[in-house]
Amino acid sequence: MAIALPLPARRRRLSRRLPVMLALVPAAFAVIVVYLGCMLWTVRLSFTSSRMLPILDFVGLEQYARLFGNARFLISVQNVVIFGALFMLGCLVLGFLLAVFIDQRVRAEGALRTIYLYPHALSFIVTGLVWQWFLNPTLGLQKLVQDAGWASFTFDWLVNREMVIYTLVIAGVWQSAGLIMAILLAGLRGVDEDLWKASRVDGIPTWRVYVSVVLPILKPMLITSTVLLAIAVVKVYDLVVAMTNGGPGTASEVPAKFVMDHLFERANVGLATACATIMLVTVIAVLAPWFYAQYGPAKRRA
């Protein structure tokens, strides 16, 4: 009777981990070289006087000084904050309401779900173009309503400097609410039937159940949705280009568009990378406290 002797502890761990480590090498390579490497390269270039092609000199904070004196940059920061807050709020609220609505076992549930999710299948460019036509005062909604009889109806937000950022929010929410609805609907379906029965027995109003019982259960889905939306906000470029091209004037500029324009047409890599670095710093500043809260010392103690 042969007894299989267990391998010594150290050798066992290594032989089990080696294939795993090998499988992770390509991904690690991508993260380290491409993500981290390019990020560091971008930050390095923001301290140079690069024009169309990189020049590896050092000019200190000159590009940053120019950046913060640039009115277009300051407007774009303001815009991305307004757009970000309203877009995320709008998508979450609208997505949640749509999910609740569909969860009520309505007839034609499948068809409705498809219709609400359909805008998400379109690219931001198509969305932007369609909404541009729709909101153009001489072609779209305003003309339609005026021709139908309400001659004094105006909806010229698209060409109004104060309001154009809100048209971007409308188009963005129309595009992405469907995705949030799909994610939250999956979560809602996971809520136990018994919870509903119990709440009915206790006599709790439905809205209260949603707010105090269901939403906390949906917390992981909400976090996923928030992360996806936040990524879309930082990246927003194609929607702006298709819908308003930063206009009228520079009223709907966003940082991503600032970076792209200066990288290429303006042939000013130094200024573009300075803006990109500021975007990076902002994202890290927002995420760091959250990471600390999730994975920091308090967790370990528990």
Add this chain to the structure above:
Amino acid sequence: MRALRSLLMHGAAGVVIAAGLAQSAAAQEAEVIHWWTSGGESAAVKVFAEQFEEAGGTWVDNAVAGGVNARTAGINRIVGGDPPTAMQFNTGLQFDEVVGNGFLRDLEDVAAAGNWRDVLPEAIIKATTRENKFYAVPVNIHGQSWLWYNNEVLEQAGVEPPSTYEEMLEVGPKLKDAGVVPMAFSGEPNWERFLFNSVMLAEGGSDLYLDVLGNKNIEAVQGEDFRKVAETFGELRDLVDEGSPGRKWNDATNMVITGQAAMQVMGDWAKGEFIAAGMTAGEEYGCTILGGDDKGGYMMGGDVFVFPQTDDPAEQEAQEKLAELMMAPETQIEFNKKKGSVPVRLDVDVSSMDICAQKGMAALRDPERQIPSDNFLTSPDMYGSLQDVITEYWNTPSMDVETFVENYASAMEAAS
């Protein structure tokens, strides 16, 4: 045995023929990146394509919509190591860095053979040479300070065609009463900058224009004349309709062609659209050099083609052939007739071209009126920063002139 031999012979012949075809196809293939996508522009670039094919080459057209996009695509291709045979730029400093980094080949051989230095205007030679060597072949001179108008619309409203900005502001209200849009405008930032430069030249005069954009003189920007220019520019807002933001330039020209609008300030590439719509200069539509046909400064712009460095001798041959053909007198006349611009050679006979081209050539003969556009005088970074300031001002009716002048001056100082 005989069948096998026959098969082998046919096979070998086939291979030789294919190789020969491939050789000759590769020998004269030219991939050209450009941004001429509107009706009039495509008809014009076809002239080059047809001439090149007649000369035995294969023109591979790579049209990218939008000047910025085409230049970006081309520069990325060049920097990335897969350059096209030729690409388009505007005349001026736009391709400075591409030359400076050694990406382009010079055209001294072709230039010497064609006597370019004898037939081109001084400003064009300066704009296409670096360190005294030709790096670009200019194909046209576009006048940028033109006013285009629909004769029928003006007649019905009972107004004379204006020739200065002040006259335009005077006839504006009468045109509005007649139910047309006085000035068809394309509300994109670069056209707003274009309009501002046009006002600066026509109202402020060539001295102010050259001082501000050529010498980057901040004191001139802060002076009384510049202030007046900014005021006139602001008043032009009354002449445009509310659908103008985001409209493309050829859609605005179309408004004039179809009679929805009376006039448009645009370069003479707009003429290509009138021609494509079957109209004749002086009959259905008219043209005036802003500031007066006989004394307004002729703001020159234009297009050039540059040729990236390549080691392939077949490519190089194709490039030389292209450069030579683009400069040939007959090609110049044919191309420019369709494009709306005037030939870049001063020695061609333009009597067969329409009256607008004749006016343009007459203006060009006077060296005082040869005014370079801002492309020739400022880098993309600088005219880009000034553009941001101008578009901000145009789209903010409540902004006062002092703020605009301050912003313009700081933008000029910050950029380089």
